[in-house]
Amino acid sequence: MTGFVTLLKKELLRFWKVSFQTVAAPIVTSMLYLLIFSHALAAHVHVRGGVRYTVFLVPGLAMMSMLQNAFANSSSSLIQSKITGSIVFILFSPLSYLELFCAYVLASMTRGLVVGLGVLAVAAWFVDLPLRAPFWALAFALLGSAILAALGLVAGIWADKFDQLAGFQNFLIMPLTFLSGVFYSIHSLPAFWASLSHLNPFFYMIDGFRYGFFGASDAPPLISLAVVGGSFVALCALTLGLLKTGYKLRY
Amino acid sequence: MTAAIDVREVHKRYGGVRALAGVSLSIAQGEFFGLLGPNGAGKTTLISVIAGLARADSGQVRVLGADVIGEYRRARSVLGVVPQELVFDPFFTVRETLRIQSGYFGLRRNDAWIDEILHHLDLQAKAEVNMRALSGGMKRRVLVAQALVHKPPVIVLDEPTAGVDVEMRQGLWQFVRRLNRDGHTIVLTTHYLEEAQQLCSRLAMMKAGRVVALDSTHNLLQKFSGLDLKLRLDGDAPPEDLAGWVLGRDGDCLTLRLREYAELEDVLMRLRRAGVTVRELELQPPDLEEVFMRVMGRS
Numbered sequence: 001m002t003g004f005v006t007l008l009k010k011e012l013l014r015f016w017k018v019s020f021q022t023v024a025a026p027i028v029t030s031m032l033y034l035l036i037f038s039h040a041l042a043a044h045v046h047v048r049g050g051v052r053y054t055v056f057l058v059p060g061l062a063m064m065s066m067l068q069n070a071f072a073n074s075s076s077s078l079i080q081s082k083i084t085g086s087i088v089f090i091l092f093s094p095l096s097y098l099e100l101f102c103a104y105v106l107a108s109m110t111r112g113l114v115v116g117l118g119v120l121a122v123a124a125w126f127v128d129l130p131l132r133a134p135f136w137a138l139a140f141a142l143l144g145s146a147i148l149a150a151l152g153l154v155a156g157i158w159a160d161k162f163d164q165l166a167g168f169q170n171f172l173i174m175p176l177t178f179l180s181g182v183f184y185s186i187h188s189l190p191a192f193w194a195s196l197s198h199l200n201p202f203f204y205m206i207d208g209f210r211y212g213f214f215g216a217s218d219a220p221p222l223i224s225l226a227v228v229g230g231s232f233v234a235l236c237a238l239t240l241g242l243l244k245t246g247y248k249l250r251y
Numbered sequence: 252m253t254a255a256i257d258v259r260e261v262h263k264r265y266g267g268v269r270a271l272a273g274v275s276l277s278i279a280q281g282e283f284f285g286l287l288g289p290n291g292a293g294k295t296t297l298i299s300v301i302a303g304l305a306r307a308d309s310g311q312v313r314v315l316g317a318d319v320i321g322e323y324r325r326a327r328s329v330l331g332v333v334p335q336e337l338v339f340d341p342f343f344t345v346r347e348t349l350r351i352q353s354g355y356f357g358l359r360r361n362d363a364w365i366d367e368i369l370h371h372l373d374l375q376a377k378a379e380v381n382m383r384a385l386s387g388g389m390k391r392r393v394l395v396a397q398a399l400v401h402k403p404p405v406i407v408l409d410e411p412t413a414g415v416d417v418e419m420r421q422g423l424w425q426f427v428r429r430l431n432r433d434g435h436t437i438v439l440t441t442h443y444l445e446e447a448q449q450l451c452s453r454l455a456m457m458k459a460g461r462v463v464a465l466d467s468t469h470n471l472l473q474k475f476s477g478l479d480l481k482l483r484l485d486g487d488a489p490p491e492d493l494a495g496w497v498l499g500r501d502g503d504c505l506t507l508r509l510r511e512y513a514e515l516e517d518v519l520m521r522l523r524r525a526g527v528t529v530r531e532l533e534l535q536p537p538d539l540e541e542v543f544m545r546v547m548g549r550s
Contacts, residue, residue, distance in 0.1 A: 006354025014342050085338035089397065091304055092332050093355035094324040251265070251305050 004099040007090065011107030015073055022111060026069055027118040030061045034123060037183055047185050049216050055127045056210075059137070060182035062119040063144060063209040067202070070112030070145040071152040071173055074104045078156025079165050082249075091250065097243035101153070101236075108149030109142065116141060130213055136221055137212025143228045144205035148173075150235040157242050157249060176202045186218050201231045253316040255280045255405045255436035256301060261310030263296055263460075270296040271307070272460040278438060278453075280315075280404070283431050285451030285468070286440045287543060292457040294440045295335055298409050302332045314405055328356060331403030333395050335410045335440075339382040345369070345393055346378045349400055356401035368396045371426040373419070388415050395423065399430075406430065407438045412446065424450060448472075448539040456546050464546045472537035475545045478509040479535040480518065485528035490521050 015022040038054035047056045081087040090100065123129065131137065151173070159165040180202035186194045197203045198219070208224035211217035217224070243249070256278040263271040271293050278284045286294050299305035301312055303319050303326065311318065317325035340348060346365065353361035369375045372392040377385060382393065395411055408427070412420045428450070431437050441447055447454065447468075454471055456464040464471060479498065482489075482505045489497070489505055496507040496518065509515060515534070522529060 002357045002359050003355050006351055009354075010343075010351050017342055081340070084341070085334075085336050086340045088304065088332075088334050088336075088338060089340070089352060090355065092302055092327060092330075092398075093352075094327040094357070095355055096324060246306060250303060251299075 003093065003095045004103055007095060007099065007103035008106055011073075011077060011103055012110060014077060015107070015111050022069070022073070023115055023118060026065050026115045027122060030065045030119045031122055033061055034058065034126070041183070047188075049214065051214055052127070055129060056185070056214075057183065058120065058123040058127055058129055059210045059213045060206050062116045062123070063141070063206050064177050064180075064182045065119050066112040066116035066141060066145045067148040067177055067205065068173065069115040070108045070148040071155070071169070073108035073111040074149045074152030075156040075159075075165055075169070076152075077104065077107075078153060079159055079162060082156070083161070087249070097240060101150075101240055101243055104153055105146055105149040108152055109145040112145035112148065113141060116145075130215075132215035133212045133221075135212070136225075137209055139225065140205055140209040140212065140228060143225075143232050144209065147201075147205070147228065147232050147235055150232075150239045153239050154235070154242065157239075157247060160248070176200055179203075180206045181218065182206055201227055204228050252280055254278060254313070255282065255315060256438065257311075257313040257316075258297070258301070259311045261297070261300060261307045261312060263293075263300060263305065263307050269460050271300070274310070274457075274460070274462055276455050276462055276465055278436060280436050281431070281434055283428075283437045283450055283452050284439070285447040285454040286438060286457065287444070287447055287454060288440075288457035289547065291459075293460040294457055295409055296460075297457070298332065298407055298438075298440065301407065302330060303327060328401065329404050331398035331401065331406045333398045333406075333408045333411045335413070337387060337390050337394070337414075339385075339390055339393065341381070341383045344379050344381050345374060345385070345396075348382060348393060349396055352397045353400045358401060361400060364402065365396075365400065368399050371422070371429075372396055373422055388419055391415050392419065392423075402435075404434070405436045405438070409440050410442065411439070412441065412443060420446075444539040444543055454539075456543065458547055463549075464542075468539070471542050471546075472539065473510075475542040476537040476539070478512065478515075478537060480507040480509055480515065481505070481531075481533040481535065482507065482522075482529055483531035484522075485530050490525035490527060492521055493518065 034057060038057055042053040047053055155165055155168040159168060179197065180200050181197060186197045186203065189197065204219060204224035204227040207217045207219050208221050208228060211221045254277045258274055258276050261271050261274045274297055286297070288294050296305060300307050301314065301319060303323055306320065313319065314326040315329045317329070319326045343351065349365045350361070353365065369378055372395060374392050374396065377389055382390065385393065391411065391414065398406060411423065427437055439447065439451060451468055453467050455462050483503055484505060493507065496509065498506045498508040507518060
């Protein structure tokens with residue numbers, strides 16, 4: 001247990017020591033999104049249930065920040081230690097692959113949640129945000145950030161250089177988050193794009209999280225929970241499998 | 252007694268390159284063992300397989316009886332490895348680095364031992380300094396310290412003195428010798444053959460993924476090297492009954508190869524009997540470099 005706790009603490013310290021870059025910066029970015037999008041689109045985007053667009057935007061932005069930062073934490077930690085070679089200190093140790101997985105995922109979830117909470121806290125100064133079903137919001141926040149943390153581990157294990165990791169981030173994570181309904185409600189999309197959005201697991205994370213605030217969502221929350229929960233289990237199995245076989249870590 | 256490290260028929264390929272081609276060797280507990288060979292011989296691959304950084308294609312490796320794959324946690328907990336590459340985590344100070352490394356091995360309050368290691372490696376003054384701010388030699392010392400935080404019974408040092416100044420080298424060897432006296436098994440790879448000769452009681456020489464020589468340092472020196480006696484004689488030709496010892500002649504300088512020191516008296520007696528005066532005399536002890544060159548040339 002000490003080994004796991006140490007790795008978890010080390011991973012937490014790793015981002016906390018540079019929190020200006022890892023926590024403050026993404027909060028500022030989200031606030032810029034909020035400022036620009038709410039100013040530019042408030043008059044054009046129609047949100048179901050009479051919710052003001054700016055209010056609608058806040059949970060989406062918070063969730064997007066959570067997901068991106070959870071991903072960034074585990075992926076960058078792993079690729080950095082792979083490239084600098086300091087990964088050997090973990091590989092030499094008797095830590096089990098399960099301990100390794102849990103420590104990286106929990107630390108990355110923590111960063112995601114801290115950033116998400118930060119976005120919500122700052123946004124609460126500007127908008128009046130309801131919180132109708134807090135446990136739903138919490139469940140989706142935990143599961144969403146865990147999924148992206150695990151996905152970050154997969155990307156960090158797979159990538160041999162920063163370039164490949166950037167590709168993973170820019171061509172997979174970014175499009176899936178941007179097209180998941182952060183900035184719009186998918187019921188306002190043409191039928192084809194709305195049904196396509198239903199194939200994007202990120203949509204269920206954002207939509208389910210938003211349900212926690214407004215008590216209403218595009219997809220039934222139980223369906224979203226099933227999709228997100230299923231994705232979490234599948235990704236855990238994949239990541240644990242990679243760690244167990246030592247794929248790209250132990251040659 | 253269980254071997255400290257037991258390697259059996261280990262094969263490892265990287266694509267088309269055969270890194271290890273059936274390596275077998277056993278290192279007893281308490282030994283100071285040297286692993287020598289030219290670059291690319293497979294030493295670091297073998298160490299990687301022992302440490303679990305690389306997985307053998309076939310064969311088996313045990314550390315104090317624990318299989319490095321099946322019982323990896325036990326195997327790794329009794330092993331301390333100093334890697335060849337100068338690697339470090341730039342986020343932490345020296346003390347934080349050592350505390351973290353202790354934690355990985357399940358040790359929580361390890362500061363007494365950490366302070367002792369820092370003292371022996373002359374790192375006390377750098378304890379609170381960030382790893383990024385250390386010189387190459389200092390970083391190398393921290394790598395050694397990291398390998399020792401959990402007092403591993405088996406310590407593997409992969410070229411620990413590469414790029415390190417003489418003073419640090421002496422300090423390090425003093426400390427490692429003490430660990431060996433205290434019962435720790437030491438496995439060392441180095442390109443400094445005089446270090447291996449002074450420190451290691453047994454040696455394996457590797458070439459192209461194979462062990463080409465495996466014996467005690469004494470036996471290898473006896474078999475492949477010897478005492479070279481250089482003589483400058485006073486004009487006269489050497490007596491004929493020295494012919495069996497003559498290794499070479501360069502002008503008036505004669506080199507004889509002796510098997511043991513006792514033969515020196517015999518040689519001098521024959522010279523005196525023949526009335527030959529010795530102007531200069533130099534005795535060169537057995538040399539591992541010669542052993543290495545001969546073993547590598549032969550295999």
